[in-house]
Amino acid sequence: MANKLHLKITTPEKVIFEGDVDEVLVPGSNGELGILPNHTHILANLKVGELKIKKEGTWDHFAIMGGFVEVGEENNIKILADAAEHAEDIDEAKAMEAKERAESLLKEKREDVKFTEASVMLERSLARIRVAQRKKKYKAKTY
Numbered sequence: 812m813a814n815k816l817h818l819k820i821t822t823p824e825k826v827i828f829e830g831d832v833d834e835v836l837v838p839g840s841n842g843e844l845g846i847l848p849n850h851t852h853i854l855a856n857l858k859v860g861e862l863k864i865k866k867e868g869t870w871d872h873f874a875i876m877g878g879f880v881e882v883g884e885e886n887n888i889k890i891l892a893d894a895a896e897h898a899e900d901i902d903e904a905k906a907m908e909a910k911e912r913a914e915s916l917l918k919e920k921r922e923d924v925k926f927t928e929a930s931v932m933l934e935r936s937l938a939r940i941r942v943a944q945r946k947k948k949y950k951a952k953t954y
């Protein structure tokens with residue numbers, strides 16, 4: 812039995828990651844979903860959150876802005892994300908700015924489209940900040 816997963820993470824802009832990994836944890840709409848080799852075929856929605864990949868004993872972290880995951884034949888996993896960044900590529904200052912902008916829009920308590928947009932912006936920025944900070948915390952550490 813094959814013991815690796817062939818993972819490809821794509822956004823409308825580019826391929827973020829492609830390679831063989833041991834385990835994938837994705838933010839499913841009903842909670843975190845763990846995928847190991849020989850997982851059954853699934854197609855699931857992803858929410859904004861953290862995507863984790865285990866490769867050669869080390870976990871790698873990505874911020875993902877929603878999308879979907881397909882586990883197909885022969886351990887092929889495709890993740891199509893609205894946007895995604897590897898922890899190392901996240902501009903934390905930009906995410907902090909977005910968080911502040913979102914929070915000040917939310918304080919206006921407007922019940923229109925702007926409110927929904929600000930909620931999404933806040934959710935995205937918090938995911939980016941969480942992943943960027945995790946990178947610092949666990950740098951050079953395997954767990």
Ligand code: ATP
Nearest residue numbers: 876894895896900901902903905906909932935939
């Ligand atoms: P914001 O939510 O800060 O206004 P945005 O609207 O530009 O940012 P998105 O629409 O989520 O953000 O993403 C647009 C592109 O910018 C994507 O390629 C995404 O990966 C990238 N991006 C957005 N924020 C960051 C960040 N803080 N660090 C790195 N890349 C980012």
